Amino acid sequence: MEPVIKAEHLRKFYGDTPAMDDISFTVEKGSIVGLIGPNGAGKTSTLKAILGLTSFAGSLEVLGKDPRLNRDQLMEEVCFIADVGVLPKWLRVANAIDYIEGVHPRFSRERAMVLLGETSIGMDKKVSELSKGMVTQLHLALILAIDVKLLVLDEPTLGLDILYQKSFFDRLLNDYFDNETSIIISTHQVEEVKTILTHLMFIDEGKIRLDMPMETVSETFFEVLVAADQRDAAMALHPVSVRKVLGNQSMLFENVAREKLQALGEVHVPAISDLFVAKIRQTRGVSS
Amino acid sequence: MNTTISPWKKMQTLVRRELWEYRAAFLLVPLGIFILLLFSYLAVTIRGLFNDQVPIVSMVAGSRIQRESETAADALSRFAEAPFEVKERFWDVFYMESVPLLMGTFWLIAIYYFLMTLYQQRKDRSILIWNSLPVSSRETVISKLLACLIVTQGLFLLSMIAIQVSMLVIMLAHGLFFDVSLWDTYIAPSFFLGRIFFLVLGSFISAFWCWPFYAWLLFNSAWVKSAPLAWAGAPLLILIVPEIFLSGKSVILEVVARHAFPTWLDGTNGIPSVLGFAGSMLTWELLVSVLVGAGLTFAAIRINRSEDL
Numbered sequence: 001m002e003p004v005i006k007a008e009h010l011r012k013f014y015g016d017t018p019a020m021d022d023i024s025f026t027v028e029k030g031s032i033v034g035l036i037g038p039n040g041a042g043k044t045s046t047l048k049a050i051l052g053l054t055s056f057a058g059s060l061e062v063l064g065k066d067p068r069l070n071r072d073q074l075m076e077e078v079c080f081i082a083d084v085g086v087l088p089k090w091l092r093v094a095n096a097i098d099y100i101e102g103v104h105p106r107f108s109r110e111r112a113m114v115l116l117g118e119t120s121i122g123m124d125k126k127v128s129e130l131s132k133g134m135v136t137q138l139h140l141a142l143i144l145a146i147d148v149k150l151l152v153l154d155e156p157t158l159g160l161d162i163l164y165q166k167s168f169f170d171r172l173l174n175d176y177f178d179n180e181t182s183i184i185i186s187t188h189q190v191e192e193v194k195t196i197l198t199h200l201m202f203i204d205e206g207k208i209r210l211d212m213p214m215e216t217v218s219e220t221f222f223e224v225l226v227a228a229d230q231r232d233a234a235m236a237l238h239p240v241s242v243r244k245v246l247g248n249q250s251m252l253f254e255n256v257a258r259e260k261l262q263a264l265g266e267v268h269v270p271a272i273s274d275l276f277v278a279k280i281r282q283t284r285g286v287s288s
Numbered sequence: 289m290n291t292t293i294s295p296w297k298k299m300q301t302l303v304r305r306e307l308w309e310y311r312a313a314f315l316l317v318p319l320g321i322f323i324l325l326l327f328s329y330l331a332v333t334i335r336g337l338f339n340d341q342v343p344i345v346s347m348v349a350g351s352r353i354q355r356e357s358e359t360a361a362d363a364l365s366r367f368a369e370a371p372f373e374v375k376e377r378f379w380d381v382f383y384m385e386s387v388p389l390l391m392g393t394f395w396l397i398a399i400y401y402f403l404m405t406l407y408q409q410r411k412d413r414s415i416l417i418w419n420s421l422p423v424s425s426r427e428t429v430i431s432k433l434l435a436c437l438i439v440t441q442g443l444f445l446l447s448m449i450a451i452q453v454s455m456l457v458i459m460l461a462h463g464l465f466f467d468v469s470l471w472d473t474y475i476a477p478s479f480f481l482g483r484i485f486f487l488v489l490g491s492f493i494s495a496f497w498c499w500p501f502y503a504w505l506l507f508n509s510a511w512v513k514s515a516p517l518a519w520a521g522a523p524l525l526i527l528i529v530p531e532i533f534l535s536g537k538s539v540i541l542e543v544v545a546r547h548a549f550p551t552w553l554d555g556t557n558g559i560p561s562v563l564g565f566a567g568s569m570l571t572w573e574l575l576v577s578v579l580v581g582a583g584l585t586f587a588a589i590r591i592n593r594s595e596d597l
Binding site for chain 1: 291292293297298300301302304305308309311409412413414416417419420421422423424
């Protein structure tokens with residue numbers, strides 16, 4: 001099956017700073033990919049490249065199209081949320097629906113009305129009259145009413161409180177995802193999205209540091225709360241990271257058999273945030 | 289669910305979006321000016337009836353039809369018997385009085401709009417949602433030109449026609465109180481439909497004449513990070529000031545002024561100025577204007593598309 005996104009050797013630099021430094025990856029149909037990276041890692045540049053919003057070198061196909069050449073056609077099958085708070089203040093709810101219906105061939109007014117009917121948002125209200133939570137609901141209702149093949153989310157819940165973040169991702173998964181649509185999410189709220197991801201991708205300094213399915217992550221990485229008398233044995237297995245937790249040492253291992261680790265202490269699958277920190281430190285050569 | 293959207297419907301939607309965003313400037317201002325002028329003419333007319341004055345006497349400088357210590361009835365009788373050309377000239381100037389306020393306001397709105405429209409959507413970050421939809425930069429920029437130069441200018445012209453029709457109706461109503469022929473005094477010499485036609489035609493030719501100026505503003509709006517007025521004005525000043533300093537005059541300033549200010553909107557010369565200006569525009573310079581305007585518009589489309597978020 002053709003991947004939804006096929007990127008090969010993408011390169012983009014801002015001066016000497018790499019945004020994409022020879023990166024290659026694919027996104028398969030029906031997957032939900034978490035693109036995780038620190039500020040300035042190249043996440044937004046990668047997403048902009050996918051959307052045809054920035055120039056770059058290399059080969060990129062999104063739904064079989066080059067976004068540099070076919071952006072307008074591509075955007076009929078791709079939807080993009082960069083920030084749920086960017087609906088202009090002068091826009092009325094009814095106007096927003098009319099507008100998207102008038103420009104997007106895959107927008108369903110009926111679906112938008114059903115989704116908005118579940119909220120307390122009035123059709124004659126201006127965005128400036130809505131609370132931040134309502135603006136989020138409106139933006140999401142508009143996007144969820146578009147039947148696209150790829151949804152790109154760039155820090156979609158930045159600035160929202162934890163209730164709205166949770167509600168956003170719950171709704172995204174329950175109302176939108178249908179195994180036909182692929183979703184790529186760049187976010188800092190890694191723990192918030194971990195339950196919905198099928199793939200995990202770490203990016204730092206313009207390079208992909210990790211790219212694997214979530215089930216492989218849970219088979220590849222283990223965190224062990226190492227018993228004091230097992231420390232030397234654990235260190236001999238070359239942990240990716242070592243950190244102190246309440247006086248004990250927690251070590252993160254990559255590609256070490258679970259059975260072997262169970263002898264060292266309590267074993268569990270690491271939190272994505274811990275895995276992220278460990279991998280980024282490892283690739284930057286920072287001592288843990 | 290839709291499967292396709294025709295380019296015509298899409299463009300209509302894009303233009304409507306501009307009207308929603310600039311509702312006050314594009315819709316309410318021409319309506320407001322219409323109401324203001326209508327009430328002004330009504331007030332002057334009613335006041336004239338109570339004071340035995342021809343209401344238009346105070347409006348047309350140099351064409352006073354009522355002499356001091358003369359009754360309104362005498363003045364109108366004398367005016368009714370004046371040569372046709374005199375009456376024609378009088379009504380021409382009378383009706384053109386409403387033009388500078390309306391079209392001058394439109395011109396100021398157009399400058400503000402073209403300077404701010406692309407800049408503002410980057411500033412408030414709403415470009416993120418507009419760019420997330422299948423609308424090309426070409427469609428966006430063309431819709432903005434159409435929204436302002438065709439639809440909004442059309443609304444201002446409609447307001448101008450409405451006020452001129454209202455002025456005619458008010459004058460006819462006033463004339464009913466006096467023993468004069470309404471046709472020979474008010475209607476036939478006013479060249480009403482002809483003037484409306486030339487005003488509309490002149491306005492749209494003027495849009496092509498001023499296209500380089502508007503497109504220059506739009507081009508700057510497409511890329512500047514701040515202060516679009518300063519960025520649009522600075523290059524012109526950099527060229528004009530040394531030219532004036534060296535030669536005492538500036539050809540660049542003359543050319544810019546000629547294409548920036550629709551001077552025919554000065555209504556004091558009436559139809560002759562409209563015809564004269566329309567005639568002066570239909571030259572090779574209009575062709576150059578169209579080419580330069582198209583070039584700058586193309587540049588705005590390119591830079592608006594490539595500008596990173």
